[in-house]
Amino acid sequence: MAAFNKISSTYKPVAEYYAGKSLFITGGTGFLGKVLIEKLLYSCKDIDKIYILVRNKNNIEVNKRMNQMLNNPLFTRLKQNKADCLTKLIPIVGDITERNLGMTPADERLLIEKVSVVFHSAATVQFNDPLPEAVRVNVEGTKNIIDFCHKLKNIDMLVHISTIYANCNRKIIEEIVYPPPVDFTELNTYIQTVSCDEKTTTNILGNKPNTYTFTKAIAESLIEKEHGKIPTVIIRPSIVGPIKNDPYPGWLDNWFGGTSLFWYTSIGLLRILPGSADGVVDIIPVDYVCNLMIVAAVKCQRSKLLHVYNSCTSECNPVTMNELTKLVLQEKNNNYFTYPKVHFTTSKNMMMLLSFVLETIPAYVGDIWLWITGRKMRLVKLHSIMNNHREKLEYFTSNYWQARCNNTKSLIVSLSDVDRKTFCCDSTDINWKEYIQTYLVGIRKYLLRSND
Template identity: 45%
Template sequence: MVVLTSKEKSNMSVADFYAGKSVFITGGTGFLGKVFIEKLLYSCPDIDKIYMLIREKKGQSIRERLTKIVDDPLFNRLKEKRPGDLDKIVLIPGDVTVPGLGISDENEAILIDKVSVVIHSAATVKFNEPLETAWNVNVEGTRMIMALSRKMKRIEIFIHISTAYTNTNRAVVDEVLYPPPADINEVHQYVKNGITEEETEKILNGRPNTYTFTKALTEHLVAENQAYMPTIIVRPSIVGAIKDDPIRGWLANWYGATGLSVFTAKGLNRVIYGQSSHVVDLIPVDYVANLVIVAGAKTYRSNEVTIYNSCSSSCNPITMERLVGLFIDDTVKHNSYVMPLPGWYVYSNYRWLVYLVTIIFQMIPAYLADIGRRLLGKNPRYYKLQSLVAQTQEAVHFFTSHTWEIKSKRTSELFASLSHTDQRIFPCDAKKIDWTDYITDYCSGVRQFLEKKK
């Protein structure tokens, strides 16, 4: 194993660290994973290869999936300036849910000989997967990725992408490893023996869902990896659209804060479970990717796993009221709301009131609007949209009804240690975010990339 000294790392740029090296990425087809790949290829031009774990999906071959990924506008600047660099992406057929990751002996030998940096991003991000499913992907998948990494002859750093919400039982979350929510070996036995929904609730021990629970357990598994190689855990909070590069406002899904904010701004949602003063810990996806890349280049070996929180709540907080207000302002400005009175909504800490407002001011108006569309010979659409709104409300109600202060001192110190050039290329300190400008670009991205409007 080759490990650079702290002096060697501090004297080189981030791009120089990755020059001539190969990176192994899991989760490369996801929202964050795509940004990792584009940023590494574009901003670290002398990188050797990016080995990408990928599986066939919905009848698409792995090559067809890659073609679809690089056809995204996210990769336009790379295709315009250095299209040949896309050939540095090497596909490794595999799956984090099968024994041995489903990787062939030939490909495993290549990874063992060539890879210097591992970025493990693959996970099931569905909040309420059955515990067995979440366990197999988030815990067992990570266990197998680490086992493979320990065989790598050139390995310099292992980076695990966790979540800032592994410790929802704490009002203040620092960049440290907290006690696990349960004994990982006991949970493993439960999963092996089969487990009911009632047993799952008991095992979760107050954690809101199987996603945050299994990610919390996985952090402790990852911490053990420090004995074998320098290991980093990065905890992103609520990941939003790109702030800076390569396309301001780019995003690829309705997850996180996007769905609820847009639905409320358009008048489709009239109630938010929680308080207007609660902080929404939003972080741009490019800031997360930049932090991961920089941390890999600059973190030195220590006796304990190094943790970075990628978040905004402790250094540049934005409240729910301001966030939704900015989305509403943009929607009104562009006349893109769906229902009348887009700015009318309420906050409530009572679930019964949330349900009541939802029925009276969302479901009934949507039903009446669809009757009107039918009378005009048009297909109904609003009641179906309400089903999507309800799913979004249910998925995020725990997070809108609580607020946390998630510290990011180590992240800020890491950014401050960079050269001016690297700070410009790899911004990752949330103190630098102007929320009004960012949300304006965010809303533009929703129209362009999700709603497909010109």
């Protein structure tokens, strides 16, 4: 710890460190990537260039995808106050799963000469992608990034985005890299010779609940094994929620994580959850994760060691399932029903019974009322969708972890007052009542496009 503080005290302020530097970002068009790009351009205005790897996805050419991204409300303050900074954002056609990242030789030469900081956040986040696909993107893609970083002439830092749930087979998650569930080379050879049906995949996963957490764990070990002399940081967020502070509190662009369950709870459709009322839910705002990525790159860029930072709340600022659902229900967003609480159970039979009595029957009754009053019936369909989401998240609502954050605490302490405010990543300052209000407003405003 003393050595860390001694080294970090010699570093420049965050914005000053990035001045004149060129960055390379994968996953830049995703939820986390967009927030990272906006923050870098707005708060580190003297950055030279930000190169973003973009695929020609769904036959939509790269420039059109970039324009779609920049038309997102997230970039409004940047356009209004620092529009010239947008010219620093340069798309590079490519794909992390391809050799040389699928770039043209000219683009590769350009990046090799220019780039000094790499943020790797591209991944498939679907829980149950087929194992070969998850390996191809999350593991092979990460290896391709490491190989690319070794070519860079002026590499200062590689920042890799993982998840605390890569280690969900452990109840206490330290800020270290754990042994991989399997050897990557052996796994790769094996899945190329067998058909990865559901039974085979389950056997391979072992104590991991899905292909996402399994492959992210292997990617971490690959980073540790092959980063060599490249200064490297692994950032492990928990469940990533909408923006808490800036640029726009509540902003989000997807229904992933617990977002859908929060909404169904707020409108009274969700009344039963698998798990314990006293179980701790670990949610972290997306801007806190991105700010941690930005400052960790600065603070560790002279160290050849691999640094791991958990971006989480379970240890520093815990909130239970019961507390969280009560806060959601207090917001009184109930469009269909008014119901005072959510029940919790660890029994599958009780889960089915309570769901039928407290959710399914009211959904049918509600649809009958909508039909009688001349409105579109929707509640039974919504309940079916909600039930599917709940089943996918059952492992994470039924199990609880404590993610240690000593490294993150030390990093935050090492920041100046100005940088600590500009790049806020201290989870102890989250007021859960205020954040849940912000969360639900964000769902209505940015996902449902409602002005109410």
